Amino acid sequence: MIKGLYEAHLPVSNLEKSTEFYRGLGLELAIQYEKTAFFWIEKNVSWLGLWEGEQVRTSYHPSLRHVAFRVELEDLKKAKEWLKEKGIIMREEFGFKPTEPIVMPDQAHAMVYFDDPDGNSIEFICKLNAEPETKPKMYLSDWEKERRN
Template sequence: MATKLHPGESIGAAITGIYETHLPVRDLRRSVAFYRDQLGLEFAKDFSERRGAFFWVGTKAEGMLGLWETGTAPLQMKLHFAFRAPAATIVSSCETLRAAGIQPLGFNGEPIVEPVVLGWVPAISVYFKDPDGHNLEMLSTLDDAPDAEFGVGPYSSWVIKRG
């Protein structure tokens, strides 16, 4: 059922998340293989005549990712977006990503062995790169109170601090 907005209420009040995002890629076939075979997203549709492909992120109702092959110009654009995932999935994600041939990364791009927590949110997170160097993330907000002083640190330190 649609939410009816009241006078003076912003459209933002009805927005619940990001449904669709698009990335430019250098080699569509290579990127399709990464997102399908290594990351495990469900392939949705190929638009080879337009040099594009789509994936479902979660269910068809939850989200979609579009990939668009670009020319071979030397100037490259690197983008970032975060996948929403359950906290339990993110806790085990470093091992899962490594098993898929993907290096898990921390907030500053350093290799990690466990997820990080962004204390100001707070959220548990792990970053990684796609074949074009786009900075991808899996993130889940935590029910704990924000702790800006924590900064960004290992999940195990967050758990110990919460005791």
């Protein structure tokens, strides 16, 4: 029955500013209304809705104001510099400094985190070509070294 995720939504304080931010990430504006905009994540497959309003004051929690975009591993490795060129700074997460992607071996995923202009949590994430392992979180470079040994 379920084939994938079609849409996710985030609250924003200034639709024009947020529209510029998400266009800068490479998302294509699909449709815009007075206080709402929808961006294609994958054209005709999935989109992100931005809603200007008071809800942006809702305190952050991963279950409320978080979106993770799937990326390729090679792009994830370049994400820090790519974001920096756009004036976006990666943020610390799970106690790891924002120097490179973080790996969660128990999920076999790597990711980086940053915020949009309203403090919504944005993540770039990729599935690693590995089986989940019971190991603590680590930097991608450390995970790759372990795999080479």
